[in-house]
Amino acid sequence: MSLPAPLDRADAVVFDAYGTLLDVHSAVQRHAAAIGPQAQALSETWRQKQLEYSWVLSLCGRYAPFWTLTERALDFALAKHPDVDRDLRSGLLEAYRSLDAYAEVPATLDALRRAGLGTAILSNGDTAMLDAAVNAAGLEGRLDAVLSVDPAGTFKTAPRAYDLAPARFGVARERIVFLSSNRWDIAGAAAYGFAPVWVNRTGQPDEYPDLAPVRVIRSLDGLLV
Structure with missing residues (x-):
């Protein structure tokens, strides 16, 4: 399967949970x-x-x-x-505790796994609430890891929160594509050294020009195009 950039240079794809995979509203x-x-x-x-x-x-x-x-x-x-x-x-x-997943989430995760990429959540959510949310949304079999910032003892955008993803996959941070609907989270991921993709679901204006995403998509459907 031929993958578009930045997936073509990635070993793993890591997602923010709330607002990115799960509809917080x-x-x-x-x-x-x-x-x-x-x-x-x-x-x-x-x-x-x-x-x-x-x-x-x-x-x-x-x-x-x-x-x-x-x-x-x-x-x-x-x-x-x-x-x-x-x-x-x-x-x-x-x-x-049981937020709805966006409609395109299951198919996107399945496609990434078929392409041989690792998939994970890296979220500010604590372990218990993430486990409940992932199970309720039917995503548990589609992810290699569900990472809470709990072990880091701090929230994103602190670098040691992002450290959890490369440590889990055993790959360089540059080999991880990170997706979030939160522009502040994309800024943090860019500063950290991930390849960040902004899922701009609501058409928000850009900000943080010095910490830009490598791609902007409107929904996860756009990731594999």
Whole structure:
């Protein structure tokens, strides 16, 4: 199978999980009718704070499991949107443990494995939440590894978080293609030395011009083209 760049120079393909393979907004979407007109705003606040908390802790030299940050971020989002029924909290958290995978994910992972490439997740998510999410999405047999940053004790974009992927596969970082829908994560991967591919699902403007991706695609369908 002839592979397009940068896959033609890769030994492994590593994916961010949340927002890249898994739709982080699907948890709120399942409860949208009960939430009402603030559903989208609630979901966006939840995601924004979840990420913000990871960055602040990393800069402070501190760490907490990503599930703890997910709970704290939801509590903030519910406080910011007080018209949303707080009794939905437990249901929203349970839904976050079993987020929907994007439709093209299974076929893309299968194609990469047929091409002889290693496949893995490298995520800020802690081990328990990643295992639950991967199993719920039916991806467990399609990945060689599911890597949480837990052993590194810090979140991406810290280099020692990215260190987990080349250590797992035993290859140079330059031989790993890294995909994320988060532009900040792509910047971190570029600085680290991966071959980063930005999955720009929502057509966001580019940023971090000195830390550019090697490719930009709208969905994982574009990776093998």
